Amino acid sequence: MAEKKAFVTGHPIAHSRSPKIHGHWLAKYGIDGSYEAIDVRPQDFAAFLTSLGDNGFRGGNVTIPHKEAAFAAVTRRDHAADEIGAVNTLWLEDGVLWGGNTDGYGFAANLDDHAPDWAENGPAVVLGAGGASRAVIHALKERGIKDIRIVNRTLARAEELGRHFGAGVSAHGAAAVGELLADAGLLINTTALGMHGNDSLAADPAGLPGHAIVTDIVYVPLETPLLAAARTRGLKTVDGLGMLLHQAVPGFERWFGRRPEVTPELRRMIVADIEAH
Numbered sequence: 001m002a003e004k005k006a007f008v009t010g011h012p013i014a015h016s017r018s019p020k021i022h023g024h025w026l027a028k029y030g031i032d033g034s035y036e037a038i039d040v041r042p043q044d045f046a047a048f049l050t051s052l053g054d055n056g057f058r059g060g061n062v063t064i065p066h067k068e069a070a071f072a073a074v075t076r077r078d079h080a081a082d083e084i085g086a087v088n089t090l091w092l093e094d095g096v097l098w099g100g101n102t103d104g105y106g107f108a109a110n111l112d113d114h115a116p117d118w119a120e121n122g123p124a125v126v127l128g129a130g131g132a133s134r135a136v137i138h139a140l141k142e143r144g145i146k147d148i149r150i151v152n153r154t155l156a157r158a159e160e161l162g163r164h165f166g167a168g169v170s171a172h173g174a175a176a177v178g179e180l181l182a183d184a185g186l187l188i189n190t191t192a193l194g195m196h197g198n199d200s201l202a203a204d205p206a207g208l209p210g211h212a213i214v215t216d217i218v219y220v221p222l223e224t225p226l227l228a229a230a231r232t233r234g235l236k237t238v239d240g241l242g243m244l245l246h247q248a249v250p251g252f253e254r255w256f257g258r259r260p261e262v263t264p265e266l267r268r269m270i271v272a273d274i275e276a277h
Helices: 018-028 042-050 067-073 079-084 103-114 131-142 155-165 174-181 225-232 241-247 249-256 264-276
Strands: 004-010 033-039 057-062 089-093 096-100 124-127 148-151 169-172 186-189 213-216 236-238
Touching (some): 004 249, 018 033, 067 096, 089 249, 103 131, 103 213, 103 249, 124 131, 186 225, 213 225
Parallel strands (some): 213 236
């Protein structure tokens, strides 16, 4: 049987940790397969997609800046991709190119791992109104959280998401964050604040109740200023690395026929890679 082939594509793509994650699983489960990083410029992306089958690929992952282009280009989409408005996972099924989105799944599975009762901990405050926040809001709604408050510097973008996701999702400007946190059980940062070189605090967790859970989808650094401030206050914190690891699970299962596990060993390997850079 031919080797099973998958990929991750973006522009640039050299920084991607997906080949390490999938390579670890291929070796662990003894699967004859490969997963490679392919840099594709936006103007070449459509041609790249049409040649997948001819190049022997079963599918792959899509990252920045191709997620919206992939959403538009696929023939069929799963429910999560439709709700989120972006595609991060591709697969060929009977010659038809499908697009899915596993970011919301990855976000929820990470919290399931580290804070099992999180979904009973609403209301939720979501910082940011970009693509990542759409995946997070989708996951929160799927888990039955009824009060989701989006906080964004540009109020219009938050309002757009509020309209898209409907009942229970409200939009707020940055100035409102203090009062919104007073009864919140979940605080989620989906902005770039807290990434290396951008050390501002996304919001001050001091205003949260003691049972609140704070999570950040940024994972470089693993402990962002927001998570550090929340930990100092004694709040439960969950870093963003697990979201990256868990979002890889459904794709691997589709392409290679085995559902992989996110283990402490895999996490240690990716943490070591982050620290080495």
